Amino acid sequence: MAARRSPATTAAASSAPDETVEPQGAPVRQRDLVAGLDKGLQVIEAFDQERPRLTISEVAARTGLTRAAARRYLLTLCHLGFASQDRKLFALTAKVLRLSQSYMHSARLPRIVQPELMKLSRELKEASSAGVLDGSDVLCVAATSAGRAISSTLQPGTRVPAWCTANGRVLLAAWPQEAVQEWIAQQALQPRTPQTLTDPQRLAAEIEQVRERGHAAVDQEFEPGLRTVSVPLLNFRGETVAALNVSVHASRMEMDELQEAALPPLRQAQAHLRQIL
Structure with missing residues (x-):
């Protein structure tokens, strides 16, 4: 028969490292950040009213990414439906509105x-x-x-x-x-x-x-x-x-x-x- 775990043991076991929440205002550790998400959002933010269509080189210049990295992020966004491509030009699609809707609704x-x-x-x-x-x-x-x-x-x-x-x-x-x-x-x-x-x-x-x-x-x-x-x-x-x-x-x-x-x-x-x- 398996030994019963005490409440303290059970609580400790349930506090897995990936569920730990840092105190509000505490500095975030670099190892806890997802660099790919950060860069992907930078690519989305590169588009605005003045520049609704951008080339790979222009996205790279506006985000500080290499041209190769900018290309991969843009192709990923196109694959996911958040961007579209017309020859050398890329543009955001209406699917990006889902991100703003998530905020407005929640x-x-x-x-x-x-x-x-x-x-x-x-x-x-x-x-x-x-x-x-x-x-x-x-x-x-x-x-x-x-x-x-x-x-x-x-x-x-x-x-x-x-x-x-x-x-x-x-x-x-x-x-x-x-x-x-x-x-x-x-x-x-x-x-x-x-x-x-x-x-x-x-x-x-x-x-x-x-x-x-x-x-x-x-x-x-x-x-x-x-x-x-x-x-x-x-x-x-x-x-x-x-x-x-x-x-x-x-x-x-x-x-x-x-x-x-x-x-x-x-x-x-x-x-x-x-x-x-």
Whole structure:
């Protein structure tokens, strides 16, 4: 008859090495990382709105891979249905949307924020969106247009530069000012419109003011005709986890009118979401 194992022995046996979870915030060991997955995702990220079709050499240049490695990853993506090939050019297929759908259907943030966006849209009859910081960009995770065609960037999955957008400045304002200045120094501050603020010192000062007043207001700096007001979304610990905005077309509303109309409901949404984030 086999000897019975004690509860302690059973627990120890069930804690297999591959099931060990590192404490939150602990550095990840290199041996625990899958380099192939990392590089494959880099290849997918190499494609964007400006470069929807790329050659093997262009993918290699944008990812830092060798040409041979880039070729293998692209052929693998084609085999799996995530990319297509037309002679020397490669492009992503609609199957890549499965990756974003997995996030949108499972992540807590978009599901919690979307109802608040709908309330703002019904009250103000203007577009509203929420975004998170991703490198140098703001990634839109939820949005509603209120039936108005304002900007193609106001939809989930789109990316916009953080430094010249209201959501971006709100998210950057959550950092210490020294970190903000270091981040600005790494950006290519090319003007998007005649109103775009491109001076690094003035931009840093503007983000500092955003931190002090608790909201950002951007008047046609990112896109002509687009005016936006944004506030940070805080969790119950007071940490900034996202940004929430209201956007209008300049022909319909002046900047001071937008702030007067949009800030009170934005503050209400901010307070409500802080209780559940």
